[in-house]
Amino acid sequence: MGTGQRKDPSQQRSQETVARILSATGQVLRAKGYTGCSTNAIAEAAGISKGSVYQYFANKDEIIEVLxxxxxxxxxxxxxxxxxxxxxxxxxxxxxxxxxxxxxxxxxxxxxxxxxxxxxxxxxxxxxxxxxxxxxxxxxxxxxxxxxxxxxxxxxxxxxxxxxxxxxxxxxxxxxxxxxxxxxxxxxxxxxxxxxxxxxxxxxxxxx
Missing domain, CATH: 1.10.357 (Tetracycline Repressor; domain 2)
Structure with missing residues (x-):
């Protein structure tokens, strides 16, 4: 389990969700930098709800750590x-x-x-x-x-x-x-x- 993750994505669907979150975080960082990166922006880029992001990570820094x-x-x-x-x-x-x-x-x-x-x-x-x-x-x-x-x-x-x-x-x-x-x-x-x-x-x- 990656550093900072709240929930262990052991199931395939959960692993796919985490992968989407990480990919989206990379996209947001490339486009907006760290200061423009937020959980809202990450969720939007990943095409999921912000609540789904918080199932696995407490904040954007925890996502970035895993990324x-x-x-x-x-x-x-x-x-x-x-x-x-x-x-x-x-x-x-x-x-x-x-x-x-x-x-x-x-x-x-x-x-x-x-x-x-x-x-x-x-x-x-x-x-x-x-x-x-x-x-x-x-x-x-x-x-x-x-x-x-x-x-x-x-x-x-x-x-x-x-x-x-x-x-x-x-x-x-x-x-x-x-x-x-x-x-x-x-x-x-x-x-x-x-x-x-x-x-x-x-x-x-x-x-x-």
Whole structure:
């Protein structure tokens, strides 16, 4: 059951109703932003009564919380598949393609997430929401290092590097959405890639 839901939509009809509510919420957020989003607007867009909305959610923030979790699940699945394909093809970390793909996946939900980051930070992308995709990325990076031991320089603390990369990627992704940096996608992807590979090789200046 999603965060904040009053009623567990175990029956198919209930699941369909919740799906309509979530889809309608996305439509309203895209069209009107967070400030223009209300349970009345959501119910109208979903073609149901406001009472039906309140059967499952107490207010619009609870609906949005569940919607964000759904978006993060879809993002994790999509980008996770891209990561696995890159590993299988041997293209993982060969260039900045994956970093660019990550930002492109976020662009699918820009109209929703950008509005929430700017107008409703209390229901936006907190760290726990991105933990699954971050864990998958860390696991694959560890696998990459295991298969390519020469990729990691002497004395590099992999755990520390993974922590820095995790936080950096998360914050860049949030800023990418918050400020609408689509015209800088390739440049940002390249910097993230260079930072990753530079960190693995231990090329950072030490003793300064």
């Amino acid at each position: 964000i979790d759904k978006i993060m699940e879809e993002t994790t699945a999509t980008f996770g598949t891209q990561l696995e394909h890159a590993v299988a093809k041997g293209t993982f970390l060969k260039d900045a393609a994956l970093q660019s793909q990550l930002l492109a996946v976020l662009d699918r939900y820009r109209d929703i997430l950008g509005s929430l980051l700017n107008d409703a930070p209390h229901v936006a992308l907190t760290a726990h929401r991105s933990v699954r995709i971050e864990e998958r990325c860390r696991d694959l990076l560890r696998t990459y290092v295991t298969l390519n031991p020469s990729a990691i320089g002497p004395g590099v603390d992999l755990d520390a590097l993974l922590l820095v990369l995790t936080v950096s990627y998360r914050e860049v992704s949030l800023e990418y959405l918050r400020r609408d940096l689509r015209d800088r996608r390739n440049e940002l992807a390249t910097v993230l890639y260079d930072m990753t590979m530079g960190g693995l090789a231990g090329r950072a200046t030490r003793g300064v």
